[in-house]
Amino acid sequence: MRYPDSRLSEGFLNIFSSSLMFAKEAYVSRFWSTGKFGCLVLLTVCFTFIYFRFLQSLSITDFMLVDFEDKPRQKINLDDTLIFGARPAVQTRTYWKAPIIWEGMFDPNLYDQKHIEGQSSVALTVFAVGRYLDAYLNTFLTSAEQHFMLGLRVTYYVFTDLPDKVPKIQLAPQRSLKVIQVLKQSNWQDISMMRMKSISDTIESEIRDRCDYVFCFDVDQEFKGRFGSEALGESVALLHAHFYKLPKERFTYDRNPKSKAFMETGDFYYHAAIFGGLLENVKNLTDSCYLNIMEDKTNGVEALWHDESHLNKYFWSYKPSRLLSPEYCWDQTIGDVRDINVTRLIWAPKDYETLRTK
Secondary structure: OOOOOHHHHHHHHHHHHHHHHHHHHHHHHOOOOHHHHHHHHHHHHHHHHHHHHHHHHOOHHHHOOOOHHHOOOOOOOHHHHOOHHHOOOOOOEOOOOOEEEOOOOOOHHHHHHHHHHOOOEEEEEEEOOOHHHHHHHHHHHHHHHHHEOOOOEEEEEEEEOOHHHOOOOOOOOOEEEEEEEOOOOOOHHHHHHHHHHHHHHHHHHHHOOOOOEEEEEEOOEEEOOOEOHHHOOOEEEEEOOOOOOOOHHHOOOEOOOOOOOEOOOOOOOEEEEEEEEEHHHHHHHHHHHHHHHHHHHHOOOOOOOOHHHHHHHHHHHOOOOEEEOHHHOEOOOOOOOOOOOOOOEEEOOOOHHHHOOO
16 A cells, blocks of 8 residues: 655654644643643644645545555466367367367467466376387487477486387477386286376376476377477366267276276266376376276276276366367377367377287
């Protein structure tokens, strides 16, 4: 709040105080001199009247000046800028009001500016085990350098059983790569499922003090277009390219009641090739999935689509705050591309007979 000039205020107050003191002394020492005492009282009243008239002459805005530089900036919710009607042919919001991000809905410059100003940092985890390292890792990393979260601080965490074979790639400023050695599993199903524990452990030991967000990727993919800060959110899930237009009864949830991944119904079918969010949320997700996977193994049960089945169960119970459209992970063998304005990440061709560990 702004008050009248302090020097003027202090002057009036000093005069007022001095007058009162003088009046008091005059009353005590010369109480018989009523004429002089009356003059002093009149003088005091005059000064008081002038002071309050001065206050009244000030405009209301003079009393309400806020020092904005001393207050923190008001945070802008970037999602308030999303244009949900920009893509009328597809669903752009869930019934729990989470946005589904499609090209044309967002201003990429606005998102980048706010995240750069906020110094957002991202950990990207990727598993390159066995033959997958030679087949995909170099393409994945070099294409990520061209398209993934440009302008932000990014740390790649490469999980592999062959650390000496991780390719040396040229990294941009503010970007780094760390290799995490993992044990070789007996079959590809265990590799797929045990990544949840590896991610959780690494969040606790490595990522917690370095990054705000964590994104987890399959390695057999290639970035083709912007995969930027508009994808960041508290809890992020990806719509599966093969299921996003199908009715729910055709979703391939685990239907085995003995499995912890069992689902009768759900909201969407999510692809485990990408998931992410704030560090603590990804930690909770991976911990939950890992515990359920281990309980299934103890009971001699294996979920239909392994970690993806458990991921879908988790997101059924704990709704993601942000969904990525299939533009963020597209299979080019799908013939109907009417909804896909841009391909940001594509599935790489796969030869499972050669790649998967027996």
